[in-house]
Structures are given as C-alpha cells and as structure tokens.
Amino acid sequence: EVQVVETGGGLIQPGGSLRLSCAASGFTVSSNYMSWVRQAPGKGLEWVSVIYSGGDTHYADSVKGRFTISRDNSKNTLYLQMNSLRAEDTAVYYCTTAYSSGWGYWGQGTLVTVSS
Amino acid sequence: QSVLTQPPSVSAAPGQKVTISCSGSSSNIGNNYVSWYQQLPGTAPKLLIYDNNKRPSGIPDRFSGSKSGTSGTLDITGLQTGDEADYYCGTWDSSLSVVVFGGGTKLTVL
Numbered sequence: 001e002v003q004v005v006e007t008g009g010g011l012i013q014p015g016g017s018l019r020l021s022c023a024a025s026g027f028t029v030s031s032n033y034m035s036w037v038r039q040a041p042g043k044g045l046e047w048v049s050v051i052y053s054g055g056d057t058h059y060a061d062s063v064k065g066r067f068t069i070s071r072d073n074s075k076n077t078l079y080l081q082m083n084s085l086r087a088e089d090t091a092v093y094y095c096t097t098a099y100s101s102g103w104g105y106w107g108q109g110t111l112v113t114v115s116s
Numbered sequence: 117q118s119v120l121t122q123p124p125s126v127s128a129a130p131g132q133k134v135t136i137s138c139s140g141s142s143s144n145i146g147n148n149y150v151s152w153y154q155q156l157p158g159t160a161p162k163l164l165i166y167d168n169n170k171r172p173s174g175i176p177d178r179f180s181g182s183k184s185g186t187s188g189t190l191d192i193t194g195l196q197t198g199d200e201a202d203y204y205c206g207t208w209d210s211s212l213s214v215v216v217f218g219g220g221t222k223l224t225v226l
Contacts, residue, residue, distance in 0.1 A: 035215060037161075037215075037217075044118065044202075044204065044217065044218075044219050044220040045153070045155075045161060045204050045206075045217040045220070046217070047206075047214060047215035047216065047217060050215060058213050058214060059214075060214055061214075094160055094161070096161075099163055099166055099172060100149075100166045100167050100170070101148070101149035101151055101166050101167050101207075101208075102149075102151030102152075102153075102163045102165070102166030102167070102172075102206070103151065103153075103161075103163060103206070104163045104166070104172060106160040106161055106162070107160065108160055109160055
C-alpha cells in the first residue's frame with residue numbers, strides 16, 4: 001500500500017528554520033516526482049516545490065531562495081528545509097507523489113505555524 | 117490571485133449534475149494535462165481526475181473531466197450530500213516552470 005507520512009511541523013518564530021520530512025512506503029521516492037503543497041488556514045492549495053526522479057528541482061516564487069527540497073534514497077524520505085520563515089508561510093504542508101500528470105498520493109499534512 | 121480561475125462556489129440539489137470550470141492559458145492548460153482534486157472538510161486532497169479525463173481506481177464514474185483549449189471542466193452527476201467539498205484543478209505551467217492550482221470551488225449539495 002502506498003503511504004506518505006509528513007512530520008516536522010510546529011510553532012516557529014519568524015526568521016527561524018524548520019525541516020519537514022515525508023516518509024514514504026509502498027513506492028520508491030527516488031523513482032517518482034515528489035512535491036510539497038501547502039494550504040494556509042481557510043485558503044486554497046498552493047504548490048511549493050517539486051523534485052523529479054532525475055533530481056531536478058523547481059520552486060514557487062514565494063519560497064525560492066528560502067526553501068530547499070531534497071530526498072534521502074536510503075531512507076526513502078523526502079525533505080523540505082525551510083529557512084527565513086515568515087508569517088505567511090503558516091500552513092498545513094502536504095507531501096504528494098505524482099500519479100501520471102496528477103498528484104495521486106497525499107499525506108495527512110503537518111502544520112507549520114510561524115509566529116512570535 | 118490564482119493562475120487558474122475557478123468559480124468560488126457552485127450548488128445543486130441531490131441527484132442533479134454540476135459543472136465546475138477551470139480557466140487558464142496557453143502556457144498551462146492549453147499545453148498540459150489537467151487534474152482535479154476533491155478536498156472534504158478537514159482532510160487531505162484526493163485525486164479525482166488526471167490526464168484531463170482519466171479516473172484513478174476507485175473513483176466513481178459520476179466524476180468526469182474534459183478539456184477544451186485553455187479550459188478544463190469537471191462534471192459531477194448524481195450528486196450526493198457526501199460530495200460536498202472543495203474542488204481544485206491543477207496543471208503544469210510551462211512558462212513559469214511551476215505547478216499551478218485553481219483557487220478552489222466549494223460545492224454545496226442543497
């Protein structure tokens with residue numbers, strides 16, 4: 001069974017850093033396109049970043065230069081390193097993997113709250 | 117302001133049909149596949165449609181998708197109260213090199 005589980009969220013002060021993890025089972029992270037998508041409270045979905053099976057990465061303009069997506073093949077885990085966090089980064093962060101042209105498997109999400 | 121435009125809300129009675137539109141441009145929907153997601157209250161999004169009109173295993177055929185030019189459409193027939201949710205379209209934008217989502221449409225089954 002395919003499953004992804006996000007961890008690492010929490011309360012962090014503005015300007016701080018946090019690393020989110022997404023542990024995958026039932027498939028190989030390095031063989032799939034993987035994305036982070038976030039959802040601010042009461043708002044819609046906002047794509048954050050993608051890493052392709054070949055290793056190429058892309059970022060939303062809102063996080064470019066502050067967030068880094070990566071993976072650990074030995075742990076079959078996806079990461080999102082978030083630096084210089086701002087209040088507007090407050091959201092539930094979802095890990096998801098591609099299903100053809102769509103995003104087919106989603107975790108339950110992890111809440112990141114940026115506040116002093 | 118989302119790159120893809122969806123109506124904020126739609127409504128219909130149980131058993132009826134509803135259509136949700138998703139308008140984009142040549143750099144996104146016009147040259148890429150459209151996918152659709154259902155998000156029930158308090159849960160993660162769920163893939164309903166991929167590659168414009170394909171359903172993952174387990175998705176009822178009451179849900180169907182189509183694409184024409186720079187717009188995508190999600191049709192839901194035989195509406196049920198359990199279909200009340202937020203629906204999002206998504207695609208790749210070739211000019212921006214980013215994934216884009218619509219702003220979401222709240223479906224109310226009256």
